[in-house]
Amino acid sequence: MTFETIIARRQGPALELTLNRPESRNAMSLAMVAELQQALAQAEQTVGSDDAVRVVVLRGAAGHFCSGGDLKDMAAARMRAMQGGADGTDPIAEVNARFGHLCAAFANSPLAIVALLEGTVMGGGFGLACVADVAIATETASFRLPETSLGVVPAQIAPFLVERLGYSQAKRLAVTGGRLDAAAALRIGLVHQQVDSGQLQAALEAVLADILACGPGALAATKALMAKARLQAPASLIDEAAAVFSRAAQGPEAMEGMGAFLQKRKPNWVPG
Numbered sequence: 001m002t003f004e005t006i007i008a009r010r011q012g013p014a015l016e017l018t019l020n021r022p023e024s025r026n027a028m029s030l031a032m033v034a035e036l037q038q039a040l041a042q043a044e045q046t047v048g049s050d051d052a053v054r055v056v057v058l059r060g061a062a063g064h065f066c067s068g069g070d071l072k073d074m075a076a077a078r079m080r081a082m083q084g085g086a087d088g089t090d091p092i093a094e095v096n097a098r099f100g101h102l103c104a105a106f107a108n109s110p111l112a113i114v115a116l117l118e119g120t121v122m123g124g125g126f127g128l129a130c131v132a133d134v135a136i137a138t139e140t141a142s143f144r145l146p147e148t149s150l151g152v153v154p155a156q157i158a159p160f161l162v163e164r165l166g167y168s169q170a171k172r173l174a175v176t177g178g179r180l181d182a183a184a185a186l187r188i189g190l191v192h193q194q195v196d197s198g199q200l201q202a203a204l205e206a207v208l209a210d211i212l213a214c215g216p217g218a219l220a221a222t223k224a225l226m227a228k229a230r231l232q233a234p235a236s237l238i239d240e241a242a243a244v245f246s247r248a249a250q251g252p253e254a255m256e257g258m259g260a261f262l263q264k265r266k267p268n269w270v271p272g
Contacts, residue, residue, distance in 0.1 A: 001039055001042060003035040003038075003039065004031060004035065005019070005020060005021055005029060005031050005032040005035050006018060006019055006020050006032060006035050006036060006039065007020045007061070008039050010053070012271055013052065013053060013054040013055060013212060013271060014053070014054070014055040014056075014057055014208055014212075015039070015043050015053045015055070015056050015057070016056075016057040016059065017036065017039055017040075017056060017057065017058055017059075018059050018060065018061050019032065019036075019058070019059070019060045019061060019065070019066055020061045021061075022061045022062035022064070024067060024070065025060075025062075025064040025066070025067035025119070025120045026060040026061060026062075026064055026065065026066045026067060026120075026125070027066070027067045027068060027069065027070045027071075028066055028068065028069050028070060028099065028123075028124045028125070029070040029072070029073055030070070030073045030095065030098060032070075033098050033099055033102045034098075036102055036106075037101070037102055037105055039056075040056060040105055040106060040109060040111075041105075043056055043111060044109060044110065044111060047110060047111070047216070047220070052216065053111060054111060054112065054211070054212060054216050054219075055111060055112045055113075055114060055208060055211050055212070056106075056109070056111050056112070056113050056114070057114045057115075057116065057204065057208075058106075058113065058114070058115045058116070058128060058132065059115070059116040059118070060118065060119070060125075063118055063119045063140065064118060064119035064120040065115075065116075065117050065118055065119060065120060065121045065125045065128075065129070065141070066120065066121065066122065066123075066124060066125025066128065067120045067122045067123070067125065068122040068123025068124045068125060068126075068146070069095075069099065069123055069124050073095055074092070074095060077091040077092045077094070077095040078091075078092060096155055096156060097156070099124055099127070099156050100155070100156035102128075103127050103128065103130075103131050103156060103157070103160055106128065106131045106132070107131040107160065107227075108227065109223075110219075110220035110223060110224070111220075112133050112134070112211045112219060113131065113132045113133045113134075114132060114133065114134045114135075114136070114204065114207060114208070114211075115128060115129050115132035115134070115135045115136070116136055116138075116200060116204060117129055117135060117136065117137040117138070117141045117143075117182075117191060118137075118138045118140050118141055118197070118200070119140050119141065119142065120142055120144075121137075121141055121142065121143045121144070122142075122143070122144045122145075122146065123144075123145070123146065123147065123154070123157070124156075124157070126143060126144070126145055126154075126157055126161075127154075127156060127157035127160055127161075129143070129190065129191070130157065130160040130161055130163070130164040130165075130190070131160050133223070134192055134193075134207055134211075135190070135191040135192050135193075136191065136192065136193045136194075136195060136200065136203050136204065136207065137182040137185055137186070137191040137193070137194050137195075138182065138194070138195060138196065138197045138200055139182055139183075139194065139195075139196055139197065140182075140197060141181070141182040141185065141191075141194075142179075142180075142181060142182075143178065143179070143180040143181070143182075143184075143185050143190065144177070144178065144179055144180075145157070145161075145173050145174065145177060145178035146177055147174075147177075148174055148175065148177055149177035154174060158170070158174065161173065161174070163230065164189065164190060165188055165189060165190060169188050169189075182194045193207075212269070212270060212271055213266075213267075213270055215253040215254075215256075215257055215267065215269055216253075216269060217248070217251065217253045218248055218253060218254075218257075221244055221247075221248060225237070225240075225241060225244055228240075253269070256268055256269070
C-alpha cells in the first residue's frame with residue numbers, strides 16, 4: 001500500500017501505519033483521514049485469509065503522534081460555509097464528521113488496534129488514542145484537549161473520551177482544556193502502559209506477542225460483544241453471549257486451541 005500522508009508497513013500479521021506529516025507534527029488532514037480509513041479497510045478485507053492482518057499499529061513520524069486536525073482544511077470549510085452551498089450542506093460539519101467516522105472505524109474494527117504515543121498527542125490524536133485497544137505512551141508524550149480553550153467543541157472526541165475515562169474524568173479534561181503528561185495519562189487510564197523511549201519497540205513486541213497468541217476469530221467476537229456490553233445491561237446479553245460462545249466453541253479455531261492446549265503446543269495461529 002502506497003500513500004501520501006501515511007506510511008504503511010506490513011510485518012507478518014501486523015500492519016504498522018505511521019502518520020507522516022512531520023512538518024506539522026502529523027496534523028490530520030482530510031487526505032490523512034481518508035488514507036487511514038482506506039488502509040484499515042484494506043487490512044480488514046484480509047480477515048479469514050492465510051495472510052490476514054490481525055493487528056494494526058498506529059504511530060507518528062519524527063517523535064510526535066498527532067497534533068490534531070489540519071487548520072487549513074477547517075479554514076477552507078469555513079470559507080465554503082460563508083459562501084453558502086446550493087445543496088444546503090454544512091461544510092464545517094462535514095469535515096468534523098469525517099474524523100468521527102475515522103474514530104468509529106478504528107473503534108469498531110475486528111482487528112486489534114495498538115497506539116504508540118510519543119510527543120504531541122492533541123485533539124484528533126487524542127481521539128485516536130482513546131479508540132485504541134492498547135495504548136502505550138513514552139515519557140515524551142504530552143496530551144492536550146485544547147478545543148474548549150479555542151472556543152470550539154471536542155465534538156467527535158467527546159464520546160470516545162467518556163467511553164475510555166468515564167464521565168467524571170472526561171468532563172474534567174474538557175472544562176480545563178486538558179493537559180496531561182504520560183504519567184498522568186496512565187493514572188487515569190487513558191493509556192495502558194508507560195515506557196521509556198528506548199524501550200518502546202520492546203514493549204510493542206511484547207504486546208504483539210500477547211495479541212497474536214489469541215485466536216483471531218475469538219478476538220474479533222470478543223471485541224464485538226464487549227462493544228455491546230458497554231451500552232446494555234449484562235442480563236440482556238446472556239442469550240446472545242451464550243450463542244456467541246456456542247458458535248466459537250463448535251468452530252475450527254476452538255478445536256485447534258483446545259487441541260493445542262492438550263498437546264502442549266502452540267495453536268497454529270501463533271506466528272512461528
